[in-house]
Ligand SMILES: NC(=O)c1ccc[n+]([C@@H]2O[C@H](COP(=O)([O-])OP(=O)(O)OC[C@H]3O[C@@H](n4cnc5c(N)ncnc54)[C@H](O)[C@@H]3O)[C@@H](O)[C@H]2O)c1
Ligand SMILES: O=C(O)C(=O)C[C@@H](O)[C@H](O)[C@H](O)COP(=O)(O)O
């Protein structure tokens with residue numbers, strides 16, 4: 252199998268996303284051209300460190316690159332002020348200079364946190380994403396949204412800071428637990444839903460074998476990255492169309508906050524539930540036929556994914572409580588929520604005027620099934 256390269260066209264800040272097997276083993280040669288001196292600081296998490304750090308550092312050493320690493324606790328709770336501050340102080344202790352490069356080796360939690368640390372360290376250093384989850388390979392490592400969660404909500408502090416290179420080694424996904432693989436699939440299916448009906452149709456057949464068939468997996472990662480790269484190149488800082496990538500996320504982020512960023516609900520699981528709710532809302536607004544949410548639900552169920560609010564264990568706030576959490580969404584303009592809705596599978600758009608009462612009703616109906 253060959254390595255695919257997708258370019259994110261951002262002028263002077265353009266970069267490549269390389270996708271394929273064996274990229275960790277070649278990491279030294281891949282990253283060396285970016286370095287002014289043969290030294291790298293790596294941020295990772297404890298789980299990924301146990302599995303993939305040694306081979307990664309060995310590959311760097313083979314190319315004459317010395318590296319040091321800080322492993323943070325695994326999981327969403329790490330993506331907050333405490334571990335962020337720890338990471339920044341460590342990078343300073345390591346004497347990372349303005350022209351050095353920081354590496355994020357891990358899933359979306361590490362990528363978002365390390366990217367934000369790189370964005371603010373000495374007012375900005377370059378960084379390389381080495382995503383190790385399906386979610387990070389198809390989504391979080393690309394596009395430059397970096398940041399952390401705060402007591403007020405999800406991803407509320409951060410920066411747009413593009414990586415200089417992304418190395419998505421599809422082989423590392425072999426060690427990913429099934430639950431995390433499926434959560435990542437929530438973001439993959441999002442791409443089909445938001446803009447490529449043919450991709451969604453292909454996924455309906457191919458999705459069950461993505462974990463075991465490297466060729467199908469590489470195709471799914473590549474198509475997702477192509478779509479994200481194209482949208483990000485058009486609208487890097489989400490003035491308009493980039494918001495399409497937020498399909499399902501207004502619901503998802505409120506649910507993640509409501510469940511305390513715990514393993515009651517992983518981000519990608521929330522995205523799948525949020526997409527189902529967004530299609531439900533679109534259907535209630537007469538924008539799309541019932542066939543669309545039904546087909547989406549059937550596919551997610553067939554994949555063994557969480558689809559409904561009843562699939563989230565433990566208590567949830569009532570509809571008013573969820574609406575209050577949704578009010579922190581970054582798509583809010585003049586205090587009014589905007590949603591990503593759809594006219595069908597593969598046909599999403601940004602909607603400005605969504606009746607609050609209808610959103611409340613959708614949430615009440617979804618909560619009533621619990
Ligand atoms: N910046 C963006 O554009 C963007 C896009 C989507 C999601 N996100 C963010 O990404 C985060 C979710 O990312 P995630 O799902 O990758 O979660 P994660 O980083 O917590 O990783 C999930 C779990 O998998 C483990 N893991 C990682 N790689 C592994 C491997 N190869 N083998 C075995 N275990 C491995 C991790 O230790 C962790 O326990 C959320 O915070 C979300 O908000 C950001
Ligand atoms: O890259 C984007 O743009 C996205 O919206 C991708 C999302 O999958 C991702 O979860 C993102 O972090 C959400 O962004 P936010 O601005 O709503 O925090």
Ligand SMILES: [Zn+2]
Nearest residue numbers: 438500518522
């Ligand atoms: Zn997401």
